[in-house]
Amino acid sequence: APNTITYSAVISACANGTQWQRAIMLLAAMQHAILVPNCISYNAAITACEKVALWQTAVALLHAIGCVVLEASTVSYTAAISACGKAAEWQQALALFAAMDRIILETNAPCFNSAVSACEKGVEWQRGLIKFAAMGSAGLAPNNISFNAAISACEKGSEWQTALPLFAGMGWALLVPDAVSYNAAVSSCEKGAEWQRALAVFMALQLAALDPDIISYSAAISACEKCAQWQRALALLVGMGNAVLEKNAISCSAAISACAKGAQWQRALALLSTMDDAVLESYAISFRSAMTACEKSAEWQQAVMLLDSMFQAILEVDVMSYNAAISACEKGAHVQQ
Helix, strand or coil: CCCHHHHHHHHHHHHHCCCHHHHHHHHHHHHHCCCCCCHHHHHHHHHHHHHCCCHHHHHHHHHHHHHCCCCCCHHHHHHHHHHHHHCCCHHHHHHHHHHHHHCCCCCCHHHHHHHHHHHHHCCCHHHHHHHHHHHHHCCCCCCHHHHHHHHHHHHHCCCHHHHHHHHHHHHHCCCCCCHHHHHHHHHHHHHCCCHHHHHHHHHHHHHCCCCCCHHHHHHHHHHHHHCCCHHHHHHHHHHHHHCCCCCCHHHHHHHHHHHHHCCCHHHHHHHHHHCCHHHHHHCHHHHHHHHHHHHHCCCHHHHHHHHHHHHHCCCCCCHHHHHHHHHHHHHHHHHHC
8 A cells, every 4th residue: 555655756756747736636645545744745745836836835835744743844945935936925935034044944055046036036136135145154155046046136126237246256156157147147238228248248158158049149139129239139130040049029029129229110120021920919019119110210101001910910009009100100291291
């Protein structure tokens, strides 16, 4: 007959396969089979919930450990903190972290990483950096995951001035930045409209023999778009194609917007025509950017045609889209006069 060890092993397998419903059902089935779940059983169930960001269930299971006269372990708390982090419930994550101190439970690197990541998801970059700095006080050496979470937290808070020193600090810590590190650094520069720095980090990514992915290209293109660097944005978009990467709505829309800011309406329309229908349906902003490009050049006929295309594609037409079309018509009338 199955025993506690058997059930725990199966629950762990469910956790690895993101089968959280089955994990919870098996934990409940143990009680019906007159078996007492141990800490391993609960940890596996909490981890299953963590995989799919079910933070409330994860926290409930953590509290349930104490109800059956078991002591929650560092693994239990780390999984629950991570679940809260994935759901952007940073307050709950930090509350659990503080609870570990109250019960004198050892905090390890994964626990700190989960707390920093929770702050990152909640756009609480200062709190994230406090937890990151506290690792040293706890005698723990930050690893790639720690730095990546801290850099991403700064990126979410548009703090590129803090993100870049952290990125550089990985070398001092004898760590090799990975693609996630570079992408977070490029994105932080993009948020701060620092296109030169974004491209410098992007080039460093390539020099490090790492392959830029869609995130890398999209962030670099968006950085160029913010500063109307349409030539560089288009060059990066071409680079995506050469790298056999599928252009997504973000990268295409950013490139179109860059063309709009540079009054390059023909190029904006050419880009719009290359986008797949599936991408267009998910991003009305691409049409709006193209309309803005036409508006800047008083190409009112093209702007009206784009507006009509939005209606035909059953895309949401917002106030900005209407304004761009109206402004294009006004400028077109002025030019004709």
